[in-house]
Amino acid sequence: MITTSKKITEHFHSSEFKCPHCGGIYIDENLVNKLEQVFSKVHASKCIISSGYRCKTYDIQQNGFAGRHSEGLASDCVYYDENGKAIPSKIIICVANDMGIFGGMAKINDYYVHLDNRSGAKYRGDETRGNANYWTDPYSYFKVTKEEVSKYTHEEVKPDTNVNVFYKVKTKKHGWLPEVKNLNDYAGYENSPIIGLAIRVDKGSIKYRAHIKGGSWLGFVTGYNINDYINGYAGNNQEIDCVEVYYFTPNGIRPYKKAKYKVNDYAWQYDNEKGNGQDGYAGAPGVTATKFQIEIV
Template structure:
């Protein structure tokens, strides 16, 4: 059940666009704040589907429900709403939140088949007398049209990033759980491999172009030797997958060698059981705060994503 419990009712069809808001909240109005505040707030005074903050993104209402976010019936009925939070605080923090919000908008556009343009990506002040989104307008040229153009351009760019089909490189991968269940394979970021809350025991990976090798780290144990094969049935332990029987794993490393002339890398991430994803890891790089592997020794993982960078 969502925090706002469908109070504005079900939409009954897919959203046709997205409103980008600024919350005009203080720097302290972050994820933790909204999570606590929204259930006590009189929702008739307004709420949005998503609150994008420096400490996380809060989904306060399901996409399939409406939200009272823009004071305009058509907008409330047909559009999703994203609040870029901490808009009264530090500019760097706000800009980071805005980027995250636009990436989220890109994901939602893909999910619902929304083409970003002037009628699908909307600002609150287009339909209601408000300064919202005050900070975004201020930093993107001072007008509605300039701000919208920036949003649309970025959302389109982020939608492109996700497809990664320009190179045609596709990673196909599957996982086996500690209870022995083998889950269907997935490709790139079309989905993730795993089930939230269920520990992963083994991984199998292949790629359609170039070469991939991989290994996993057993929880409380060590790294298993590198594997290059792919065996969706998880029977060929010699080379078809990486894992030690049904023991939980806590980290993974992947090395990708692209065909000559193609400058592409592998990018992957895992999430702790019932937790959030850790940062993306590129190959075995250790620059920019990367660990050289995805995961965290001593914490079992439940989801895996692999794609092209």
């Protein structure tokens, strides 16, 4: 803890953090080092601290409780960009969150942020709404794009090459079940025979088909619409035993990806590959499918 008036880092002096009511200085050097890291990350021209240390008496007067500011672990501040314009708090929060160095982060208003060095349970707040945790992903919560952030950090935005797959099955006993995303769960319920399967991806495209137990392969489908029995799902209301899926990787994504999927507890199948224990499809002819899982890898 720094308790004397001195320069701490290139852009921060301990007197900037002093308690406005008694002038006491008590600030965590580590917190200030992190504020300095944000400073260089966003190529700031200055940072104004509106509140650093608040002695217990003052913090209670202000908030009704003694919080992180009374422990010398917090700072409320606004950063300014290279042109001297205040940087929106939502940008600073996204940058700080990506850096992963603060225990507590909150939006105070459009420009001021609260950053703290607490240990233990994290604080991800929006104090325009109160003192609770309101977000886990600041980009989606504050509606910030990676491109907006890169204007300040000058870092190249890497394209998002993660592909999500969504799917659902119709079982004999329960009808269409809720949609499953990636391997968050499996599609199927209570070992009831699967009689329909619908799959979609959020990038690229897929084709898939089902094999009817004791019957033959149905045609490939590419859609995802349980009301479209022509191209919206695989299946014809009879028990399915095998499934084949093929993933088409879009031009923006390389290396190429594959559908990795399985029926029941049989081995994983990749696209329509054969060899290395793969048959070109998932499942075993003659054995009713009751579980299905897929991800794009």
